[in-house]
Structure formats: structure tokens, C-alpha cells
Amino acid sequence: MEGNGGSEEDDTKLSSNTKVAFITETTVQIIICILAWYIFSLSISLYNKWMFDKSQLDFPFPILVTAFHQLLLSILSFAAVTLKPSLKPTAATENRQGVTFYLTHVLPCSLAAAGDIGAGNVSFRYITLSTYTMVKSSSIAFVLLFGVIAKLEKFSINLLGIVLLMSVGVMLMADTDKPDEESDNGDQSTFMxxxxxxLLSACMSGVRWVFTQLLLLKNHDSKVALDGSKKVKNPIYTIYQLSPPMAVVLFIVGSGVEGLGKFLSDDIWAEKGVFKSICLLLFPGLLVFFMTIFEFAILQRAQVVTLSIAGIFKELLTIVASTFIFDDRLTFINLIGLSITLLDIVWYNVHRYNEKKHELERQKSLERDVEFELENV
Structure with missing residues (x-):
């Protein structure tokens, strides 16, 4: 008896002295993945601004360049899926995906994504990177709006408030300084x-999100765990599905709007050489691929809210970097609009977290009720 009592006492002491480590291996992995995500995401924004801005490299073919980015993503995702077949959905799921599925899910999502990325890259020729970053953050409002329309989101007063507050922030961010005669960005019509x-890019981002969610649900039989566990859907196969039609759509639109002949006869091919020019055109596509991988890695190890909060700091980091690198200027009204937008994003994340928490509690309550009923059978 005494021996057993001593053992229980020792176990109690051991339990009380056991401390949960503040810095775990998973925490370190999350930090590394977030830093890598920042590096690749910021590099993409800075690189595209440098390439398309009239005061920088001034390469006037953003749509065609984006088409080649998607072509590279198609090649990389095809290689990934070929080397690792486990990235594909189950055979039963693939068998259900016929022509109708392609026309109702893949193609609309590709068109929305092409509009999102294409319009965003074209805008770099007319506005600063800071303005682009601030206005693009309004995509959350469009995500919620189209999510409610597609019945992926439940309408609530919170959602209405988030959308309205974001609208106010966007209007304030549209404020500009007096036109600067030495800069095209200072011209009001060019800025608008x-x-x-x-803004069109942000809107198409909302449409893209809706179709992407529907596509992911069709590609995978299991849903994302509400507690942020590792049951996260792999985006590589989705890239594999979307990139080829995106590349084709952007190439057709770019050839008609920007001119394929002008693209092939541009001075860049002679000034920098064919090989170097091709590398300059395709390099951002490589950055996008790795950014997506690290974004997925974060979701594997942390909750979706962690990625969203990290995204807020990424927006701020992009604005700070553009201020130092491209000498972007923000008016006082812009800063107010930016502050409102960031607060709105925080509100959105809190709302999303509470929703997931309540849903998880509801599921656990249902499971307890089922167990209780089975025990009393």
C-alpha cells in the first residue's frame, strides 16, 4: 500500500513539474514557413511592379507575361503530380470529373483567376505598389459577398458590417495627392x-475564391478540420487543373489586347538577349509556385487564422518596402483608409475564428450526445 501511495505521489510531482514548452519544433517550422512566405510574396509584388511600371523596366505586356507565368506553373505542378501521385484525389473522385465538371467548375475558376491576376498586373503600370496593396486587401469584402451568394457563407450582421467598413476604407484609399506633372502616376485619370x-482584380478574387472552394470540395472527399489540424487540402492539384486554361485564356486575351507581334519584336529581346529575357519573364512564376507551397505548409502546421494574421503584417511589410524602394507616397486620408482596412481585416479574422470555434464546440456536443445515446441503448 505504501509503495503504491509513493508511486502516485511521485507521478503527481512529475505532472506538476512538467511544463509546456513555449518554443516547440512546430513553432519553429511555422516561423520559418511564414518568413519564406513573406520573402516569396514580397518578391513577386516588387518584381512585377519593377517589370511593368512605366518608370522602371516598362515592359508593356503584363497580360502575356502572366500567361507565361501560368505556363510555368502548369509545368511545375504537372511535374509535382507526376513525381508524387498521392497529390491527386482518389480514383473515384477523378472518375466523377468529366466534361460537365470541367465546364462548371474548372473553367469558371480559371477565368476568374485569370481576371484577378491579369487585371492586378496591368494595374502596376498606373498606380503605386502601396495603392495596389491597400486596394487589393478589399478582396475580403468580395469574398464574403460572393460567399453569401454561393451559400458558402451564412449572412450575418457581422458580415454586413465587415463589407460596409471595407467599402469605406477603399473609398478613403482612393484619395490622391495633387497631380504631379513629372509622373504618370500623378495624373488623376491614369490613377483612376x-x-x-x-478593384476589378479584388472583385475577381472573390469570384475566384468561391469557385476554388467548390473545386476543392469536389477534388477531395475530406474537409478541412475546424481545429486547424493537418487535414488540409493540397493546392498543387488545383494549380495543376487551373493553370493550363488560365495560360490559354491570358495568352488569347494578351495577343489581342497587347499584340503578340509587338511582344516578340520588343526591344528587350535585343537589349538583354533571348535567354536572359525568358528568365526575366518566367522568374515570377517560380516565385508564385514556391509561395503557394509555403502557404500550404503554414496551413498544415497552424490554424487558418494564423495565416490570415500573418497576411496582415505582409500587407504592411509590402507598403513599407514600396515606400523605401519605389518612393511611394501616402496621403493622410490614405493612412486613415489603410487603418480602417487593417482593423476590418482583424474584425474578419476574429469573426472567422469565433465561427470555427462555435462550430467545433457544436460538433463535440453532438458527438457527446451520440456517445451518451449509445451507452444507454
Missing amino acids: LGFFLV
Whole structure:
């Protein structure tokens, strides 16, 4: 008896002295993945701005360049799926995906994604990177709006408030300084064109999100765990499905709007050489692929809210970097609009977290009720 009592006492002491480590291996992995995500995402924004801005490299073919980015993504995702077949959905799921599925899920998603990325890259020729980043953050409002329409989101007063507050932030971010005669970005009409393009990009991002969610649900039999566990859907196969039609659509539109002949006869091919020019055109596609991988890696190890909060700091980091690198200027009204937008994003994340928490609690309650009923059978 005494021996057993001593053993229980020792176990109690051991339990009380056991501490949960603040820095775990998973925490370190999350930090590394977030830093890598920042690096690739920021590099893409800075690189595209440098390539398309009239005051920088001034390569006037953003749509065609984006088409080649998608072509590279198609090649990389095809290689990934071929080397690792486990990235594909189950055979039963693939068998259900015929022509109707392609026309109702893959093609609409590809068109929305092409509009999102294409319009965003074209806007770099007319507005600053800071303005692009601020206005593009309004995509959350469009995500919620189209999510409610597609019945992927439940309408609530919180959602309405988030959308309305985001609208106010976007309007304030449209404020500009007096036109600067030495800069095209200072011209009001030019700015409004760029502003409209990035707002269109944010809108198409909302449409793209809806179709992507539907596509992921069709590609995978299991849903994402509400507690942020590792049951996260792999985006590589989705890239594999979407990139080829995106490349084709962007190539056709770019050839008609920008001119394939002008693209092939541009001075860049002679000035920098064919090989170097091709590398310059395709390099951002490589950055996008690795950014997606690290984004997925974060979701594997942390909750979706972690990625969303990290995204807020990424937006701020992009604005700070563009201020130092491209000498972007923000008006006082812009800063107010930015602050409102960031607060709105925080509100959105809190709302999303509470929703997932309540849903998880509801599921656990249902499981307890089922267990209780089975025990009393």
C-alpha cells in the first residue's frame, strides 16, 4: 500500500513539474514557413511592379507575361503530380470529373483567376505598389459577398458590417495627392484607371475564391478540420487543373489586347538577349509556385487564422518596402483608409475564428450526445 501511495505521489510531482514548452519544433517550422512566405510574396509584388511600371523596366505586356507565368506553373505542378501521385484525389473522385465538371467548375475558376491576376498586373503600370496593396486587401469584402451568394457563407450582421467598413476604407484609399506633372502616376485619370483595375482584380478574387472552394470540395472527399489540424487540402492539384486554361485564356486575351507581334519584336529581346529575357519573364512564376507551397505548409502546421494574421503584417511589410524602394507616397486620408482596412481585416479574422470555434464546440456536443445515446441503448 505504501509503495503504491509513493508511486502516485511521485507521478503527481512529475505532472506538476512538467511544463509546456513555449518554443516547440512546430513553432519553429511555422516561423520559418511564414518568413519564406513573406520573402516569396514580397518578391513577386516588387518584381512585377519593377517589370511593368512605366518608370522602371516598362515592359508593356503584363497580360502575356502572366500567361507565361501560368505556363510555368502548369509545368511545375504537372511535374509535382507526376513525381508524387498521392497529390491527386482518389480514383473515384477523378472518375466523377468529366466534361460537365470541367465546364462548371474548372473553367469558371480559371477565368476568374485569370481576371484577378491579369487585371492586378496591368494595374502596376498606373498606380503605386502601396495603392495596389491597400486596394487589393478589399478582396475580403468580395469574398464574403460572393460567399453569401454561393451559400458558402451564412449572412450575418457581422458580415454586413465587415463589407460596409471595407467599402469605406477603399473609398478613403482612393484619395490622391495633387497631380504631379513629372509622373504618370500623378495624373488623376491614369490613377483612376489603375484603381479600377486593381478593384476589378479584388472583385475577381472573390469570384475566384468561391469557385476554388467548390473545386476543392469536389477534388477531395475530406474537409478541412475546424481545429486547424493537418487535414488540409493540397493546392498543387488545383494549380495543376487551373493553370493550363488560365495560360490559354491570358495568352488569347494578351495577343489581342497587347499584340503578340509587338511582344516578340520588343526591344528587350535585343537589349538583354533571348535567354536572359525568358528568365526575366518566367522568374515570377517560380516565385508564385514556391509561395503557394509555403502557404500550404503554414496551413498544415497552424490554424487558418494564423495565416490570415500573418497576411496582415505582409500587407504592411509590402507598403513599407514600396515606400523605401519605389518612393511611394501616402496621403493622410490614405493612412486613415489603410487603418480602417487593417482593423476590418482583424474584425474578419476574429469573426472567422469565433465561427470555427462555435462550430467545433457544436460538433463535440453532438458527438457527446451520440456517445451518451449509445451507452444507454
